[in-house]
Amino acid sequence: MQRWNGWGDVNIHFHLPTRGLRILQDLIGEGRARPDYPLEQLIERIPKSRLAPHPLISFDPKLRLDHAHGQSLPDWIGLRAGTMQRFPDGVALPNTVEEIQDLFGFALSNNMVVIPFGGGTSVVGHLEVPEACRPVLSLSLERFNRLVDLDSASRLATFEAGIRGPQLEHQLNARGFTLGHYPQSFDYSSLGGWVVTRSSGQQSKYYGRIEQSFAGGTVLTPRGPMHFQAFPASAAGPDLRQLLLGSEGRMGVLTNVVVKIVELPEIDDVYGVFFPSWERAIHAVQTIAGTDISFSMMRLSNPAETMTNLALAGNERQTTLLARYLHFRGLSETKACMCLVGFTGSRRLTATARRAAFSIIRRYKGIRVGKPMGNAWKKNRFRSAYLRNTLWDLGYAVDTVETAITWDKVTPAMKAIEKSLHEAITPDHERIHVFSHLSHVYPSGSSIYTTFLFRLSETPAKTLEAWKRLKQAASQTIAAAGGTISHQHGVGKDHKKYMATEKGAIGIQTLQKMFNHLDPGHHMNPGKLLPGDRGRRTEGRRQM
Ligand SMILES: Cc1cc2nc3c(=O)[nH]c(=O)nc-3n(C[C@H](O)[C@H](O)[C@H](O)COP(=O)(O)OP(=O)(O)OC[C@H]3O[C@@H](n4cnc5c(N)ncnc54)[C@H](O)[C@@H]3O)c2cc1C
Numbered sequence: 001m002q003r004w005n006g007w008g009d010v011n012i013h014f015h016l017p018t019r020g021l022r023i024l025q026d027l028i029g030e031g032r033a034r035p036d037y038p039l040e041q042l043i044e045r046i047p048k049s050r051l052a053p054h055p056l057i058s059f060d061p062k063l064r065l066d067h068a069h070g071q072s073l074p075d076w077i078g079l080r081a082g083t084m085q086r087f088p089d090g091v092a093l094p095n096t097v098e099e100i101q102d103l104f105g106f107a108l109s110n111n112m113v114v115i116p117f118g119g120g121t122s123v124v125g126h127l128e129v130p131e132a133c134r135p136v137l138s139l140s141l142e143r144f145n146r147l148v149d150l151d152s153a154s155r156l157a158t159f160e161a162g163i164r165g166p167q168l169e170h171q172l173n174a175r176g177f178t179l180g181h182y183p184q185s186f187d188y189s190s191l192g193g194w195v196v197t198r199s200s201g202q203q204s205k206y207y208g209r210i211e212q213s214f215a216g217g218t219v220l221t222p223r224g225p226m227h228f229q230a231f232p233a234s235a236a237g238p239d240l241r242q243l244l245l246g247s248e249g250r251m252g253v254l255t256n257v258v259v260k261i262v263e264l265p266e267i268d269d270v271y272g273v274f275f276p277s278w279e280r281a282i283h284a285v286q287t288i289a290g291t292d293i294s295f296s297m298m299r300l301s302n303p304a305e306t307m308t309n310l311a312l313a314g315n316e317r318q319t320t321l322l323a324r325y326l327h328f329r330g331l332s333e334t335k336a337c338m339c340l341v342g343f344t345g346s347r348r349l350t351a352t353a354r355r356a357a358f359s360i361i362r363r364y365k366g367i368r369v370g371k372p373m374g375n376a377w378k379k380n381r382f383r384s385a386y387l388r389n390t391l392w393d394l395g396y397a398v399d400t401v402e403t404a405i406t407w408d409k410v411t412p413a414m415k416a417i418e419k420s421l422h423e424a425i426t427p428d429h430e431r432i433h434v435f436s437h438l439s440h441v442y443p444s445g446s447s448i449y450t451t452f453l454f455r456l457s458e459t460p461a462k463t464l465e466a467w468k469r470l471k472q473a474a475s476q477t478i479a480a481a482g483g484t485i486s487h488q489h490g491v492g493k494d495h496k497k498y499m500a501t502e503k504g505a506i507g508i509q510t511l512q513k514m515f516n517h518l519d520p521g522h523h524m525n526p527g528k529l530l531p532g533d534r535g536r537r538t539e540g541r542r543q544m
Contacts, residue, residue, distance in 0.1 A: 004039055004062075005079040006389045007071060008187065014386035016394070020311040024396065024453070028431040031395025032456045037082025045082075049089040050135040052110065056103055057090040057137065067091045067115075067138035068129055070122030071185075072494065073399045073467050080392065081460030086129035088115065088138035095143050097255055100220065104253065107137050108222055108523055114139050115525050116249040118193030119164055121185040123400070124486070125493030126197070126248055130527040139253060141192055147171045148256060156215055156230055157261050161192030161254045177261040180207030180344075183488070187382050192254040197490035198246040200447075202381060204440055206265075206296030206344040211245045213259045219244055221252035221518040230258040243514065248490060249525035250515050267350040270297070270342040272373025273366045274326055278302055278411070281337040282438075284364035286407050289441040291360075294353040296344035298441050302414065305435035305451070306338040312387070313376070322369065329367050339366070340377055391453065397463060398453050401474040403483035406445040410438065413481035414448050417474050421452050424473035428466055430454060440487065447487040450474065491529045500531050 003010045025031075039062075046061045068087040069075035078084035089112075094100045107114045113132050117140040120127060129136050141162025148158040150172075157177070159168060165186035172178050181201040183189055189199070194210045195217070201207060216230035228241045244251060275281035285300050301309060313319045326336055341357060343350040358368065388398050405413050418434045425432040436450040452470060457463040475498055478485060485491065485498040500508055512530055516522075527533055 002188075003389070004066065005036060006076065006392065007385050008389070012383065012386055014383060014390050016387065016390050017312065017316055019316055021394065023308075023311045024433065027433045028396075028453065029455055031391075032458070033393060033395035034080070034456055034460075036080050042079075042082045042084065046087050051089040051112070051137070054090070054092075054103070054106055056094060056099055057092045059090050061087075063091045064088055064138075067117050067120070067127070067140060070120055070125065070127045070492075072123045072125050072492075073397060074125065074464060074494075075128075076392065076397075077460050077464050077467070083460050086131065086136075088129055089135040091117075091138045091140060093140045093143050097144075100139070100144065100253060100255060103137070103139060104220055104222075107139075108521065110135070111521070112137050112523065113526060114253070114523050116141065116192070116196075116253045118162065118190035118196075119185070119188040121189040121193070122197070122490070122492055124489050124491065124495055126490065126525070126528055128493050128527070132526065141190060141253075144255070145190075150175060150177070150261075152177070154230075154232075155261050156258055158217075158256055158258045159191055161190065161195075161217070161257050163191050164188060172261055173264060176264055178207075178264050179213060179259055179261055181210055181213060182381070184382060184385055191257050191259070195245060195257055196247050196249060196251075196254060198488070199490075200440055200488040202299075202439075203296040203342060203344060205298070206294070206342075207262070208260075211242075214241060214245060214257065215260050216241065216258040217244075217254060218256045219252045219254045222521060222523055223518050226252070226518075246490065246529075248492065248529045250529055251518055252524060265344045266347050268296075268342075268344045269350065269354075269371060270340050270374025270378055271354075271371055272369040272377075273339045273341060273361055274306075274331055274369060275337045275339060275364060275366045276331050277335050278337050280364040281339060281366070282411060284361050284366055285339065285438065285441055285446075287360050287364075288357050289446070290443050291356070293356045293360075294343070294345060294349055295341055295357055297340065297342035299340045299437055299439050300441075301338045301437040302435060303335055303337055304418075304433075305437050306336055307333070308433070308435050309338060322373075325369075326367070331367065338373075340374055342374070392456075395456050396453050397456055397467065398451065399467065399471070400449060400451045401471070401478065402439075402447060402449045402487050402489060403478045403481075403485065404440070404442075404445060404447040404487035405481065405483035409482055410446050410448065413478070413483055414450070416477050416481055417448065417450050420473040420477040421450070421470055424469045425454055425466065427469075428457070428462075430466070432470070448483070449487075493528055496529055496531050496533070499529070 043061045049059045064087045092103045113136045117138045144160040145163040150157045200209045216228040310319045421434045433453040438446040439449045440447040479501045485495045
């Protein structure tokens with residue numbers, strides 16, 4: 001059963017080792033645990049629906065609550081403290097494309113706002129219900145989740161867009177194939193959600209980001225359906241698929257998705273490496289990224305994250321032995337940087353890639369600690385998200401900011417983002433624990449993924465206020481440093497004010513005009529993605 005006010009399955013718990021908790025308390029103080037707001041009371045506060053009855057729409061209050069949010073920190077505060085204010089008026093869980101069309105027609109002709117709902121894992125406010133005077137329908141694709149076609153000769157698979165990670169891989173693996181798209185939210189996020197948020201999986205270097213895997217599909221726009229054909233390549237003008245990628249529900253409902261698939265790899269290994277310093281580590285990683293060495297992932301933690309990972313690792317005895325071994329090899333505990341390097345593919349190619357990568361790693365004094373560390377990461381790759389529940393229960397909030405930037409700016413940007421977070425918490429006379437890693441590396445640059453932990457405040461309003469300040473400080477620093485406002489989480493509500501800096505005035509106008517053309521009545525997920533669009537329009541035009 002899925003947890004209603006946090007992450008994942010209610011039966012999965014991520015234990016925080018005593019040593020980890022002690023370190024956290026030393027760094028930022030004792031957590032301020034708060035009692036959760038009771039579900040029953042929150043349900044009682046959900047206002048009456050404004051929708052007319054429809055056989056495919058449910059008004060069940062718990063369902064409306066479950067579709068009122070994603071997984072961002074403001075979403076969590078609203079749920080845990082019971083301060084959530086806005087809920088969709090109804091939720092539809094269609095099974096067939098005919099039902100989706102029926103619901104879509106009903107919503108448009110009744111001047112409703114439609115928010116497509118995939119897996120509900122957005123961390124940037126994509127699913128927030130706007131302050132609209134119009135009724136809001138959450139159109140969940142959860143039951144629209146079948147494999148429609150698998151063309152093994154062309155290596156293309158067509159799925160209904162609501163399919164989630166495990167179901168999708170199960171279907172493909174049974175036929176010897178994989179998509180290989182593994183965001184950390186894999187267990188719950190959906191294929192349609194991945195496409196419209198331009199998601200990035202952990203092994204994107206081998207399998208590609210979702211925009212490389214996405215081959216075609218159908219989106220139902222208020223103007224009518226748009227089909228994107230899965231040509232192997234085309235010179236027929238601009239690629240319209242790029243308009244859908246990153247459209248975040250603004251264009252319409254993505255129903256079918258065609259993806260490129262590959263055969264299940266013979267080898268899928270991850271190795272642990274420790275570097276003596278950040279400078280050596282980043283040079284090694286940048287050098288490898290600039291070659292044609294076929295690695296599937298490279299994840300480099302800075303010293304603060306390395307220390308945190310070791311403190312949080314479940315097996316205290318093993319981490320003590322590892323620390324002793326690294327000390328023996330001359331690595332300082334405060335400077336060491338952990339790096340995970342993955343190789344995926346055929347036995348022959350991965351062996352060649354491994355040899356080439358490790359020869360560069362040795363040149364920069366990297367120390368191999370073998371596969372056990374990589375295996376431990378693989379085992380916990382989706383489970384570590386549960387740590388957020390544990391930390392919240394102990395009175396700590398956790399959030400992340402992420403960007404991608406060219407190599408010359410990676411280290412200064414990482415340091416500036418971390419500094420901005422430290423400075424933004426000081427007015428509260430609080431401390432913050434901040435650490436970063438490079439999660440996806442490219443020949444021209446890298447993503448930077450920064451995590452920050454701070455204590456919950458005395459009131460939910462104050463926690464939210466602190467989060468706003470932290471988020472703004474880090475986002476402004478990212479924009480000023482020349483990074484993108486998001487490498488993988490998308491824009492939603494939380495990043496939209498930074499879009500003008502990135503796209504420019506003409507770019508924003510072009511996107512706005514395109515959405516206005518496809519959705520003149522402003523029905524589709526208004527208030528997200530584009531700046532200056534608060535989603536409050538009351539008038540809608542009938543278009544079907
Ligand atoms: C613990 C955790 C870890 C994460 N790790 C990663 C990661 O490693 N990489 C990464 O890229 N992201 C990650 N994310 C962010 C999130 O999982 C992604 O943005 C994901 O792509 C969202 O997919 P979803 O199906 O949950 O979409 P939702 O959250 O349901 O929706 C997101 C947006 O997409 C729209 N949408 C969804 N389905 C459709 C559809 N069929 N048609 C039209 N619009 C649609 C919604 O309207 C909304 O605007 C993580 C999130 C969490 C909570």
